[in-house]
Amino acid sequence: MNNRQDVLVLENALVSNTYKLEVKAKYLIKVKSIEALKEVIKDLKKKNIEYLVLGAGSNVILAQYFAGAIIKLDLTSLKIEDNIVVAEAGCMMGKLALETVNKGLVGLEWAANIPGTVGGSIVGNAGAYNSELFDNLVSIKVLDENLEIKEILKEDIEFGYRYTSLKNTSKIVLEAKFKLTKGNKEEALELIKNRCERRKETQPLDLPSAGSVFRNPDGDYAGRLIEEAGLKGKTIGGAQVSEKHANFIVNTGNASSNDIKNLIRLIQKEVKEQFNVDLILEQEIIDWKN
Ligand SMILES: Cc1cc2nc3c(=O)[nH]c(=O)nc-3n(C[C@H](O)[C@H](O)[C@H](O)COP(=O)(O)OP(=O)(O)OC[C@H]3O[C@@H](n4cnc5c(N)ncnc54)[C@H](O)[C@@H]3O)c2cc1C
Numbered sequence: 001m002n003n004r005q006d007v008l009v010l011e012n013a014l015v016s017n018t019y020k021l022e023v024k025a026k027y028l029i030k031v032k033s034i035e036a037l038k039e040v041i042k043d044l045k046k047k048n049i050e051y052l053v054l055g056a057g058s059n060v061i062l063a064q065y066f067a068g069a070i071i072k073l074d075l076t077s078l079k080i081e082d083n084i085v086v087a088e089a090g091c092m093m094g095k096l097a098l099e100t101v102n103k104g105l106v107g108l109e110w111a112a113n114i115p116g117t118v119g120g121s122i123v124g125n126a127g128a129y130n131s132e133l134f135d136n137l138v139s140i141k142v143l144d145e146n147l148e149i150k151e152i153l154k155e156d157i158e159f160g161y162r163y164t165s166l167k168n169t170s171k172i173v174l175e176a177k178f179k180l181t182k183g184n185k186e187e188a189l190e191l192i193k194n195r196c197e198r199r200k201e202t203q204p205l206d207l208p209s210a211g212s213v214f215r216n217p218d219g220d221y222a223g224r225l226i227e228e229a230g231l232k233g234k235t236i237g238g239a240q241v242s243e244k245h246a247n248f249i250v251n252t253g254n255a256s257s258n259d260i261k262n263l264i265r266l267i268q269k270e271v272k273e274q275f276n277v278d279l280i281l282e283q284e285i286i287d288w289k290n
Pocket residue numbers: 018052053054055056057058059060073089113114115116117118119120121122123124125126127128171172173174205209210211212284
């Protein structure tokens with residue numbers, strides 16, 4: 001697979017993630033075409049090498065070393081025709097939001113500040129401000145377990161709050177098709193600007209994190225419960241409950257995935273003891289079986 005133009009294989013490479021945890025994988029493979037992706041997976045299966053497709057690594061807590069292959073999709077195109085938008089899985093959500101608004105289309109303004117890819121955001125049904133990615137979704141294209149490309153309609157996918165039935169399957173999201181509505185570009189840009197400023201005021205964007213740690217329980221806010229439990233600023237190793245927003249854990253310098261996991265357990269235990277609420281993780285812990 002090394003001799004294809006559309007594949008880049010790096011050995012013992014650092015895997016980027018927004019927590020800025022130091023993570024290495026035996027292979028980091030960047031693919032620039034679907035054909036290349038198929039070939040890479042065939043090859044990995046033949047050699048019995050475990051693999052995982054990762055987006056921007058903005059919703060995951062990764063362990064230190066993966067003896068398998070991390071695959072990154074360098075497929076980033078975005079096509080807009082009338083009110084139909086087709087984005088490849090590696091396209092960043094910020095680009096999707098801004099380019100659609102710039103074409104006078106509304107519906108994805110909420111996604112402007114999400115530092116993830118379309119692929120990762122489809123799998124987790126990312127959302128904000130009472131909107132979510134599935135609101136405007138028409139269909140997705142995936143590479144399935146038999147390495148066949150299939151189109152799946154939104155109606156055939158189970159989805160809910162930060163959840164879809166695509167999670168933990170071997171389907172790889174290749175692209176997503178959205179239907180947006182025509183709207184007022186200036187108003188939409190103003191909304192994005194205001195929300196961006198509000199995020200800077202209320203979220204610890206100056207420190208590495210992976211966004212909200214827990215889902216909000218019905219009718220309440222995880223951040224409120226964590227703050228009420230007296231856990232703001234609580235630190236384990238290099239992981240800290242943000243002083244600015246209690247539903248964020250930040251890496252203050254040299255956090256390990258264990259620091260973050262231990263802090264998560266402590267928060268869950270305290271909130272359960274004090275309020276009898278089970279906080280459910282929004283982020284995904286990935287512990288490789290090396
Ligand atoms: C500062 C900050 C703010 C955030 N704010 C929000 C917010 O407001 N709302 C929100 O919902 N999230 C938010 N997040 C979390 C995160 O950005 C989103 O969950 C985003 O959708 C994750 O996308 P990703 O590409 O980084 O996915 P990753 O973290 O790379 O992957 C997540 C999961 O998806 C799988 N995956 C990735 N790509 C594919 C693919 N192509 N096919 C199949 N599986 C795939 C991975 O294996 C993994 O299991 C925030 C994060 C940060 C750091």
